[in-house]
Amino acid sequence: MNQKALKSLEYYKIIDQLAEKASSPMGKDLCKHLLPSEDVYEIRHMQTQTRDALTRLFQKGNISFGSVKDVRGSLKRLEIGSSLGISELLAIAGLLENTNRVKAYSRNERGDAREDSLDGMFESLEPLTPLSSEIRRCILSQDEISDDASSGLMHVRRSMKIANDRIHTQLASLVNGSARNYLQDSVITMRNGRYCIPVKAEYKGQVPGMIHDQSSTGSTLFIEPLAIVKLNNDIRELELEEQKEIEAVLAALSEQTAQNVDAIRADLEIMIQLDFIFARAGLAMDMNATEPIFNTEKRIRLKQARHPLIPKKQAVPIDIRLGEDFDLLVVTGPNTGGKTVSLKTVGLLTLMGQAGLHIPALDRSELSVFREVYADIGDEQSIEQSLSTFSSHMTNVVSFLEKADQDSLVLFDELGSGTDPTEGAALAISILSFLHEQGIRAMATTHYSELKVYALSTKGVENACCEFDVETLRPTYRLLIGVPGKSNAFAISSKLGLPDFIIDRARKRISKKDESFEDVLASLENSRVIIENERQEVERYKTEIAALKQELESKQEKLDERKERILREANEEARKILADTKEYADQTMKMFHKFQKDHVDTAAIEKERQNLRARMNKAEKGMSMNTAVKKPKKELKPKDLSLGDTVHVLSMNLKGTVSSHPDSKGFLFVQMGIIRSKVHISDLELVDEPVINTPGLSRTGAGKIRMSKSTSVSTEINLLGKTVDEAVAELDKYLDDAYLAHLKSVRIVHGKGTGALRKGVHNYLRRQKHVADFHLAEFGEGDAGVTIVEFKK
Template identity: 60%
Template sequence: MNQKALKTLEFDKIIHRLTEHAASVGAKKKCTELVPVTSLWEIERAQTQTADALRRIWQKGSISFGGIRDIRGSIKRLEIGGILGMGELRQIMSLLETAGQVQKYGAHEREDEKADSLDESFEFLDPIPSLCSEIRRCILADDEMADDASSALFSIRRSMRQMNDKVHNTLNAMVNGAVRTYLQDAVITMRDGRYCLPVKAEHRSQVPGMIHDQSATGSTLFIEPMAVVKLNNDFKELLLKEQQEIEKILSELSEKTAAYADQISGDYDVLVELDFIFAKAILAKEMNAVRPVFNDQRRINIKEGRHPLLDPKKVVPVTVRLGDDFRLLIITGPNTGGKTVSLKTVGLFTLMGQAGLHIPAFEGSELGVFGDVFADIGDEQSIEQSLSTFSSHMTTIVSILKNMDTNSLVLFDELGAGTDPTEGAALAVSILDHLQKQGIRTMATTHYSELKVYALSTEGVENACCEFDVESLRPTYRLLIGIPGKSNAFAISSRLGLPDFLIEDAKKHLSAKDISFEDIIAELEHSRVTLEKEQMEIQSYKEEIRKLRNELQKKQENIDQRKEKLLKDANDKAAAILQEAKDYADETIKNFHKFGKANISIKDMEQQRSRLREKIDAAQSKSQSTTTAKPKKKVKADKLHIGDKVRVLSLNLEGTVSTLPNAKGDLFVQMGILRSQVNVRDLEFIGEAENLAASKSMSGSGKIRMSKSALISTEINLIGMTVDEAMGHLDKYLDDAYLAHVPSVRIVHGKGTGALRTAVQQHLKRCKYIKSYRLGTFGEGDAGVTIAEFK
């Protein structure tokens, strides 16, 4: 790929974003060196790795590669017999710990998990736990060796602590004793690795010892008293022994590490590669990108593509296709309409896809494999080279024409601009026609009407435009393929306030051919908008029909399942009944044969016959009970009254009518504490309402009972009331329910502190007409409800 196109299409900015997601130096280097490739096999391999890493991130979350250290220099030193320092060994330990974490992340947690392209890399990792734990045990920090790294080091450091204590005790005794008056400060200092006291220069003779240093003014001498000279010498010897033992430990650790040099180098290479792959996956997740489908026919079909460098909240998706029905796409329309963005999106997606990166587009977007991408985009006017805009563009175009081939993708922005419009349009048509004849996939943006006509009249060339809303004077950034763009200069000028007489005068300067062409474009635009609206309506209808079809199919499947179950149950029951009848018949025949041979009395035979008849009757009643119940007396909707007694056949329960049927025949029936909506076809009439049947003779208390029966509910809700308020409501409710002959009621008091529940139950205990009460069961409200039954 030529570097100019990579920079022009801003591929370097994508690489910069990718590099930010890599943790290790090695992976960052691989990111900066990433370039598009032209081998379809390599592209598919890189895309598969990115897709597999992205899938793992969605399933398990991200993984950290922060512990990767570049240990290649240390490994080379080990190979020539060198000894590593504590910092270098800890870097190797950090690498091995990261290898262990990454290997654990890559392991499949379930047996049914699908293998992917990264399994081999995860399995290759060897965290070498024995070496890792040994380094961790011996080395605490980059400059600190653990006391128990070896028994000899432990003994040396114990002696050093004891010696240090002796030195300090001796010097403290001197500081706090007679020598105190000779000291500049009552402190113990260190000079050249030896413990000293700051003695005033005039009292030098009073503190015998070795002078190691003096202050800048000469008034203070740092003297090592003779009493601690031998102790300091012994301490120095211990320091040397400690350093020798540390070097010995480092040598042993380096020798152990050298034995695993190849594995450690392999771990580093694999971890860097995985860090690089997961950086690509994190970038794909950040951009909400998908894996493109590649083809070797140089066909592009981007669906709802979003330029990755634009604000994702504001960018308008663009749908572009090229290389199938046409090889050359000419995009026209006003400035700031999104033509250049469409051009850059196609070029950048091609580069990203061939570099193994996912693209922010809709699933199923296609990209072709191109040997090179050429782009002439932007104003590259050069003052130093005395080149105008046109000259600069033409220099780039000449270079493109020299280096392109049939496997190239060529992108031109404002082709032929910067010179006389007539000559520029003629050059543009000539250049594009040359590329079209060679079959080179090309996209170009332009203002020239001549190119619109060229696209309309040439096979393999297609017009496109970026939609523009004249009413709001704003582009919609939608790319419309198959329709040439309209300049909209007159409409925009009019909306901005240019006088009408100037616009009319300008129109007179247009040729009849230009006016006719603009009118055709306007008519095409109007037709497109109309067709889009109709297509949206058709799509809406299709979606509605699809939903209805799915619902109907589900209902039919449910009906079929229920039908099969009913038939199976009926067949099973029928088979059981037939088997039972066969057994009875066999037994009867056997008995009658026995009766014929023996002298059995008529009375015994009659008893046997009676028992057989009882068996047959029982079998018949069992068979009849399996059939669906049918109403003995059908219910007519217009004949029902509130309070009528009915039987709900599907539930086999009796109840009273609570509401009159609606237009569909649905009504509510109260069955004890259960109130359910049923249809009149599922009812069997039992009797009229008592209050209606006795309305003629009813008076006084009878009328009150009728009213109560019609209005009383089987439930009272006391939640939110105080105990005193609740007891007043409950007492009146129980009286009304008892007068209405309600068999049981449901009292809702909630759980809370339990005070209201206790008060309710105490009140029920005192009521003479309460037969029993209990807390609700599961499904009735549990401890928040009390069920009371009347006598």
């Protein structure tokens, strides 16, 4: 892919965003060298990898490859038998530990999860946990080797500690004893790796030993007393032995690491690749991008595509197609209308797709594989080369025409501009005609009316325009394919305050042909706007109808289920009554037989017969009550009903509340518990709410409360965020309503917090006569943040 197109279409800005998503330096390096591919199989494979990584990010969250350092140089040294240093071994341990975390990230939580293109890479990772654990056991940090790294190192360091203790003991006796009066300070210090004491210069002869240093003024000498010279020598020898033991430990670790060089190198390569793949997925997540479908027919179909470098809230999605009915698209319209953005969107999304990156467009958008993308975009005037804008553009065009073929995508911004309009338009038409005849996919933006006419009159060439609102003088940035754009120069100038007489003079200077053409475009634009508004209105109506249909089907389904359940319960009740009656009849027959054997008198038998007849009549009455549909006592009229009235739905034998006024056909909605059903007014009967006497209150007007007031009481009250006084006041009214509604128990949500609100609620509950018991909720039902209250029966 030529560098000019990559630069003109701002491909490298996308690459910079991609590199920021990588965790490791080597992953960032892969991102920075990513270029579009020409191999459709490689492109589809990379797109699949990006999609699978994006799926994992949505399911399991982010993954980090930050501990992956470049250890390839260390692995080379191991292969030739060298020992590694502390930092190199720690880098390998970090790589293996991060490999282990990535391996764990890849494991499916469910056994039925589908396989994807990344499974093989994850499975090939070898964390080598014993090796990384051994390195961490022996090396504590960049500057410290563990005492337990080897027995020899432990022995040497124990000896060093003993020697140090002996030196400190002897020096302490000197500092606090015989040499105390000769010292500048009563401290022990080190010079050149040996323990010394600070002696005043005038007393240097009183403290025999070796002078190692003196102060800047010369008043203090740092002397190593003769008594500890041998001990200092012993410590120095032990330090040399310690260094040998450390080197032996590093050599042993290096040898153990060298045995796994191939596995470590494979882990490194896989981790770099995974970092690269997940960086592509992270970029797709940020852009809300999707996987494009690639074809080899040079067909482009972008749905709601956005330019990735424009903020999502500002970018206006556009639909673009090229290569189906036409292979050349001419985009017209006023400046700042979005023509160049549309051009760049097609080119940049093509480059991104061929680089294995998802594109910011709707799912099922299509792209094709192009061997080259040529783009002539922007003002490329060159002072150094003494080229005008027209000359620089034409230089690009010449190079494109020499190299472009049917595997190329060519993009022109303002083709033919920068020179005489008549000649520029003629050149532009000739260039586009040549590309069209060669079957090369091309897209060009222009102001020239001649190109609009060329697109209208040439098969395989299509017009498009960027919509512009003349009333607000603002572009909408919507791309409309099949409609040539109007320049709107006169309308814009008039809106900006240019005098009408100047605009009229300008109108007279354009030819009748051009004026007629602009009028046709204006008429087309007005018709398109009307049709578009009508289409949107139809779509809105269709959406509303679909929603209403779905709601109606859902309600009908609930009604059918409720009806079936009611009938099933009625049949079950009838079956129980029949079974009970049959059993009683059997018992009676047995009794008659017994009476016959025992010669009981006729009066007793007749009494039992009458009891049986009464029981059967009762059962028959019960069955008829369950199966027959009652008639309303009084035929209701619409004016008899008000919103909120309690009614009895006869066909369902349920009580409900009127929630809508009857329509012209007498149908209205009734809320029956959780079911809201549409019924006819003839199926309703007004219910007089019973008056109940409130327990615990005097039987006065204040003690009588309508049942409907208490039936809507919730089984839970939320007191979170309230003070104790506020909570108790609200709780007092709520418990009264709940008790009147004959609720068996209620939940009080007070939260855990400091416990003050819970304590206040419990103190209040202890004083309530109609509360039988209260306790904290079980684990999983609110725990200490909820109290369950049981009422007295």
